[in-house]
Amino acid sequence: MQDRAITAEKLTKKFGDFTAVDQISFEVSKGEIFGFLGANGAGKTTAMRMFCGLSLPTSGVATVGGFDVYSENEKIKNSIGYMSQRFSLYDDLSVIENIRFYAGIYGMSSKAIRVKAEHILKGLELEAEKNMLVGSLPLGWKQKLAFSVAIFHEPRIVFLDEPTGGVDPITRREFWQLIYEAAGEGITVFVTTHYMDEAEYCNRVSIMVDGRIEALDTPTGMKKHMGVGSMNEVFLQLARKATRTEN
């Protein structure tokens, strides 16, 4: 149980007659980088909301960080971090104010925040910019800072929503190196995305089609199994079966 960060067993979410998530089952180990893929409307967001404790499942079993998604969602929220490409930091707060704000939410002491902030800013080479407004930083730096803030309180699991869409290729590599380092420290990384090239960086990926998990394997295994050269082609083959469109 200890080394399972996320478990789902026949997890289902229905909205009236519509089954958004249809009996999905999988396990994610501690320190794994897990890619959760699917087209828009396939059910990714609904599933992720259940794991984050924002929405109750209709049926099935799921645990996040060892906590039950039905009854322990407050504990879940304390043990996860979250970052999305659309929203993560406040543009009108400075770098250090953003860090203090987010760390404060998780109840970290001022002293712990100060020590850790120094360490992180040094790692990102952002020490000179610590009093600059986040809005004035280049996009790439913002993304890296956002990730560091999301794991600042040392969560067991971090959820990333399309983290590197639109950033330049070098920043993107630096970003993935940060993710590898976080995983190396034992943080489980759960990436939802519909960018297939992002999927190639994950240890294992699942592909959701019409609310169900259609495939779950390592990227290599999946490509070999389908006899194609890229995750994009794997996805194209699976997604063609889809009948549902985005609502």
Next chain:
Amino acid sequence: MNGITINNISKSYPLKKGKQEALKNIELTIPEGELFGLIGPDGAGKTTLFRILTTLLLPDSGTASVNGLDTTKDFMQIRKEVGYMPGRFSLYTDLTVEENLNFFANIFNTSVKENYHLIKEVYKMIEPFKKVRAGKLSGGMKQKLALSCALIHKPKTLFLDEPTTGVDAVSRKEFWELLRSLRAEGITIMVSTPYMDEASLCDRVGLIQQGSMMGVDTPQHLRNAFGKKLLSVKGPDMLQLLRQLQAMDTVEHAYPFGEYHHAVLKDAAFLPELPANIEVKEVEPDIEDCFISLMRTHAG
């Protein structure tokens, strides 16, 4: 004749302190009938360049022409001759698919019937939803409707700003197939994208980063110009392996690349010594490798 000519264009936006240079001395010529891809990350200056070419913005310096018309002086004539699809979905969400299309045909003084052959292929995919309001369509459908609206007046040149961003892989593929067939109609198409893998679908591409055009050529020529040995490396502990590669003297630069790491070797360097459990193979550079290498040379 050239479809699009850009001579030494620069543009900056004022900031609270100083200014932000969005475009720096851009030079570019696109022959008529070419499918040209402008490839670069967010904030590279792609949208600014599109807005200058579609007469929405004036450059600070330099000149540009579209279909032989000057973007500053002949802007009303250009507006009659080009089709433009901005980066954001820009149709009326409270009008139906059909109403949107008719409206756009009308403001260009034409009718859907007159140019139906041009949009037929795109439009037939969304026709079943013609009574549906545009706001209720899926991302891919919206893009197809926007393309139909941009095409309805039979433009000589088509500007598509990030048409595939936020659209799922299946719709992206369909969209590119549509562009290939429009190219066959002789329309000059300039399309921007942050996805490096879409480069191979263009006749020629321009790689743009922080307002500078780092390279313009066919995708194959750009790859040939990479000029260094590139290794693809994989091992059991990828983080450890990456640090190891980055520390090697013979390696100029190493970075994660999907399931592998890519290592660019210094000129004429030998293959580095690595343990037996590490999988190493020499690979052809991807456009993304080229982009990374060009970014490094431009950064100095």
Next chain:
Amino acid sequence: MKQFYNFVIKEFIHIMRDRRTLFILIGMPVVQILIFGFALTNEVKNSGFAVIDLSHDERSAQLIDELDASRYFEIRGKFQSVESLEQSFRKGQVKIGIVIPSNFGKDMERPGGASLQFIADASDPNVANTLINYANAVVLDFENNINGEKKIPYTIQTETRMLYNPQLKGAYNFVPGVMAMVLLLVCTMMTALTVVREKELGTLEVMLVSPLKPLKIIIAKAVPYLLLSMLNIASILLLSVFVLDVPINGSLTLLVGEGILFILVALSLGLLISSSTASQQSAMFISLIGMFLPTVMLSGFMFPIENMPLPMQVVSNAVPAKWFYIIVRSVMIKGVGLKHVWKETLILSGMLIFFMAMAIKKFKVRLA
């Protein structure tokens, strides 16, 4: 022309599909007229008044009787000093006090005439002003009655307002005010919002990259709101005449003509706001704070301008609604013709030209 026509049709579709907003735009004037006409009328009945009669003669007694007899006032006390009057104010027993100086009756017969002082509880300036006006009317009545008996007219020094509104009906003031408010809201705010919405949506970008002349786009967007405002004028006038019994004493054509002039002023203001803002939020904010509040506060319809400090009075001249309010009141209630409101009409026309020129100057054929 067909392009233009189609654009207007499209604007109508937008308005028709947004039922809630349409309902508010059509229903709001009706509700406002009814609320102001019935519930919020500042017609005051049987308000307490007190007298300090220093004259104690026949005339002063007559005047006091006449005030008490009117349906607006009811005597609550007679005092000898201003201090005791103030106490009565504080207890809320009286709203207005009248000081009759000594020799009131004799003064009336002198060439200079007599004088009176009103002291009002100005904690509610609206009510105070109304009461002063009522009291003035009663005094005037009193004066006229006496003068009817005599050959040489007596005069009493008081300012008389509400001269042309002898019944002192509250609704008379509100109809022109509500008209100004509604037209401003529909024309200025809705026009500003509709243009800025296209900016936000990104559709303006596509419209600009089309052969449509940018100015045509803007005018086409304003047309539906012009028509909607005309509908509002009609509904306000109909309600006023048939439900609130407010007569239209002047020329209906002149009234409607002035209405259109004001609509155009409001529309050009809306266009000016839309070309200077980038988001619906700020367009809304500017319309509300910059246009709506001054209209309510400074047009003279809620709070009398003559009671304001001088700087405010000066500022009020820049509020278009003030002039429209004067015009409508004059035409509708006093029943005067254009020759009495030409000055106000000219001011509004000047404002129209100014705002229109600014709006066109600020309007961009490009994005930045």
